[in-house]
Amino acid sequence: EAGVAQSPRYKIIEKRQSVAFWCNPISGHATLYWYQQILGQGPKLLIQFQNNGVVDDSQLPKDRFSAERLKGVDSTLKIQPAKLEDSAVYLCASSPDRDSSYEQYFGPGTRLTVT
């Protein structure tokens, strides 16, 4: 079974530029999460999708961040315009079933550096 795929793996941009990250979850996984992991900290949820609907985006800075999940499969996360404090690793994770008690499967992450 293929794992969660993310691209790009690394991205360097200047502040005020825009950037987009892509995630392809494990086939059949209904739930998709985007987490932000700042250096030295644990991941924090940005947004959760159930199929193509948003379940929780309460911690997403909506003035600059946006995310979508087309057709309940792939997802993109966009930042526009980027700030220095957005430098972090952006992790995508997926899980199989609604109300599942089981694990989330993580992708390798995208390391964003904003200069």
Place this chain on the structure above:
Amino acid sequence: AQTVTQSQPEMSVQEAETVTLSCTYDTSESDYYLFWYKQPPSRQMILVIRQEAYKQQNATENRFSVNFQKAAKSFSLKISDSQLGDAAMYFCAYRRSGNTPLVFGKGTRLSVIA
């Protein structure tokens, strides 16, 4: 809001020895799940072990075991016979019942000394 605290930013252990990583959490929920994730330098987060709060028996997975103290809201990870490949960041995480996001601690960086 639920919180997870890992009080040991760094730990080290000699190869073949045993090490225990600490984790405490705060929640008012009665039904939840606890996890330990490992994140090697490549950054791929991998599940090490999970514990259902309703189970009294501590979970074990080969060399990894937990000490789950529900009343004390404590969830420590014991790694026996440590190997060089165990070196990584270890994150304790909490999840409410249902398809809910994980709440992570800040992590403990484990070094294994040959």
